[in-house]
Amino acid sequence: MDKIKLATIWLGGCSGCHMSFLDLDEWLFDLAAQVDLVFSPIADIKTYPEGVDICLVEGSIANEDNLELVRQARARTKVLISFGDCAVTANVPAMRNPLGSAKPVLERCYLELGDVQTQIPHEPGIVPPLLDRVRPVHELVPVDAYLPGCPPPADRIRTFLEMALRGEPLHLKGREMLKFG
């Protein structure tokens, strides 16, 4: 039997969910025996491949690159999973949303608080433009399951992935599996 193709992507987040994923320690060997990691920030693969079975999406959708990557991932993945609070609720990155749009955020960061050569970055094709609103993943592409937590503890990720690998329904219950924050 072919191995399951697993991908993880990192959008607008702190990479804490990926750090928590690496906290799985020696269980990662067991996981590696069952899956092929075909795309991930912890593997040097440049393009998101076709025919991915499971994808964990860390982070909210905060800029145009995030949006493009998540749309690509959705189109090429069977089971797309919102991985961590930023993906599920938009969380901390979305704390800029009440300011209304990207402009006041950029002005505050790069002009008002800038030290020398204050300017708003503008490099089309290199620096992705911010979206006006940071959004959770499921508001922009359909999501199959949700794994909340900031970050989800390693044990929760393991239990969840084991359920996913067995093909069980991915509905979480109880404080150990479901808590936000």
Next chain:
Amino acid sequence: MSVRTLRINGIDVAVESGTSILAAAKQAGITIPTLCHLDGVSDVGACRLCLVEIQGSNKLLPACVTEVAEGMDIQTETPKLQEYRRMTVELLFSEGNHVCAVCVANGNCELQDMAIAVGMDHTRFPYRFPDRDLDVSHPQFGIDHNRCIFCTRCMRVCDEIEGAHVWDVAQRGAAVRMITGLNQPWGEVEACTSCGKCVEACPTGAIFRQGSTVAEMQRDRSTLEFLVTAREKKEWTR
């Protein structure tokens, strides 16, 4: 004392007339989820989590402000109620700015607990991301309006237990907000006795002690319970 007999989840219950469905269920050992209810202060039916189904009525009624009636047949855990409860919690999350990861009450929050209890793993409603402010003008306490769910528990403990009536509700609809005094900064409200009952009463991290950092807030609700029952039981020391 006149007695009313009714059924809750198929269990026969006999309670004093005038009792709320919520209290009757409690006597029968049935827990109905609540957020705005606080033992010892009046009920207002603000959060709508305690909605129950009553046979013969096509309306869902809040258990905290509905009195029992003779022969009522009440259900508290039907799939319909569970679905509406989850929707209510989802709406509370999408309506304010509830960021558990950076909240003083993380791990000790009734809204967070309720999300776990109703099995909420995401909200299906679009987040509003309202622009709300923070008031830390009081020397000891602060209110972060982003985390307020308008349960009005702070208002009721301040009015009914402390007798100071510092808190009130202003505006309506999406613009609703809790205010202190006559919409003054909390620190300027002379009526505030700095007793901290509102801090103990708040179910989320909206009202907090200054200096508490993320997940550091611990509440001692037994203080409020003691104050409420002490009057009835005459437990005052002098």
